[in-house]
Amino acid sequence: MMKEAKMRDLTPDLRQRFAAIADHLIPACGKMPSASSVGIAGAVLDQVVQARPDLLTPIVRGLRACEGMAGAAAAESLHHDDPEAFDALSTAASGGYLMQPVVRELIGYPGQERVESPDPYATPSYVTDGTLKRVFDRGPVYVPTPGRKREAHGGTIAKDLK
Amino acid sequence: MRGAKWAVLPNGGPLSVSSIAGSKVFAGSALKETWGENYHRNLEQRLGRCMVVAIIGEDLPYETNRVVLDDKLTDTDGIPAPKIHYRVDENCRRLLTFHEGKVEELLVACGAVETMIVHQIRDSGWHLLGTACMGDEPSRSVVDRWCRAHDVPNLYIIDGSVFTTSGGVNPTATIMSLAMRTSRHIASGRRDQEAA
Numbered sequence: 359m360m361k362e363a364k365m366r367d368l369t370p371d372l373r374q375r376f377a378a379i380a381d382h383l384i385p386a387c388g389k390m391p392s393a394s395s396v397g398i399a400g401a402v403l404d405q406v407v408q409a410r411p412d413l414l415t416p417i418v419r420g421l422r423a424c425e426g427m428a429g430a431a432a433a434e435s436l437h438h439d440d441p442e443a444f445d446a447l448s449t450a451a452s453g454g455y456l457m458q459p460v461v462r463e464l465i466g467y468p469g470q471e472r473v474e475s476p477d478p479y480a481t482p483s484y485v486t487d488g489t490l491k492r493v494f495d496r497g498p499v500y501v502p503t504p505g506r507k508r509e510a511h512g513g514t515i516a517k518d519l520k
Numbered sequence: 521m522r523g524a525k526w527a528v529l530p531n532g533g534p535l536s537v538s539s540i541a542g543s544k545v546f547a548g549s550a551l552k553e554t555w556g557e558n559y560h561r562n563l564e565q566r567l568g569r570c571m572v573v574a575i576i577g578e579d580l581p582y583e584t585n586r587v588v589l590d591d592k593l594t595d596t597d598g599i600p601a602p603k604i605h606y607r608v609d610e611n612c613r614r615l616l617t618f619h620e621g622k623v624e625e626l627l628v629a630c631g632a633v634e635t636m637i638v639h640q641i642r643d644s645g646w647h648l649l650g651t652a653c654m655g656d657e658p659s660r661s662v663v664d665r666w667c668r669a670h671d672v673p674n675l676y677i678i679d680g681s682v683f684t685t686s687g688g689v690n691p692t693a694t695i696m697s698l699a700m701r702t703s704r705h706i707a708s709g710r711r712d713q714e715a716a
Contacts, residue, residue: 466568467568
């Protein structure tokens with residue numbers, strides 16, 4: 359088993375391999391940029407690994423195993439032979455990609471935002487705006503409890519509904 | 521089979537278009553189904569347009585599912601650690617499969633263009649219930665209907681461990697109701713309380 363990797367293990371060569379694999383996973387397409395064009399293998403990768411240090415060891419292991427391979431072949435090889443490394447690489451690539459403001463702008467995702475908490479004592483709008491009116495009008499509907507008489511139930515039996 | 525609850529949840533941010541709660545639900549057998557140009561297609565199709573329906577199924581009590589003392593593992597004082605024996609039984613599988621079919625029917629009727637089923641999500645919360653089961657019969661239960669231990673007259677157990685099944689819904693409201701009911705019972709019978 360490989361010992362725990364350190365940030366310094368991400369050599370320029372391994373970062374280049376990471377960029378090639380990331381571009382195979384997230385290529386340029388229509389208005390969307392490729393992973394490498396948003397700097398995926400540089401500061402972005404550092405930022406991802408700082409947030410998810412558990413990804414570093416499988417990433418380094420996977421990249422070392424792909425020496426001499428093109429991005430597509432490396433991705434396919436890891437997907438088949440080392441799913442844990444593939445998951446780490448793909449999570450880092452997509453996570454880093456989606457952290458970039460240019461990407462967020464293009465997909466319309468602003469990121470985590472503070473949302474005002476609704477008043478817990480207020481009557482929910484779906485009760486007052488008529489959304490549930492036909493349910494209130496219809497009344498309760500039951501599936502009979504085994505062993506109890508129909509008369510014991512206070513509403514319509516489900517299978518009697520037309 | 522018995523009851524279950526459906527909980528409707530949002531799918532989360534853009535990372536969730538390729539994985540939900542570590543389930544790899546969208547990971548097909550071929551890499552290209554999730555990645556490459558399909559990654560962008562999936563982002564456009566799924567982000568903000570996905571819903572998750574989580575099924576909380578009723579787990580029935582089985583004597584084979586239990587907590588015992590570990591015969592090897594101990595803490596630093598040599599006290600045996602608890603060892604949990606738990607297996608998802610055939611009834612649970614059938615119950616979940618039934619509800620999966622019904623949920624899929626609902627989603628398709630709502631206009632879903634794709635549906636995915638994860639039979640069980642590993643990275644999920646589990647309600648820890650049972651092991652001090654409530655019942656009238658001391659040979660088959662731990663506490664009586666007032667949460668009092670059959671074996672110790674002034675021991676009351678008030679939490680989810682007295683449940684006879686998992687109930688098929690979130691348990692907190694029931695636990696709180698049992699706590700209030702038991703507390704009132706203890707208070708009203710305090711003059712007659714036996715000591716062990």
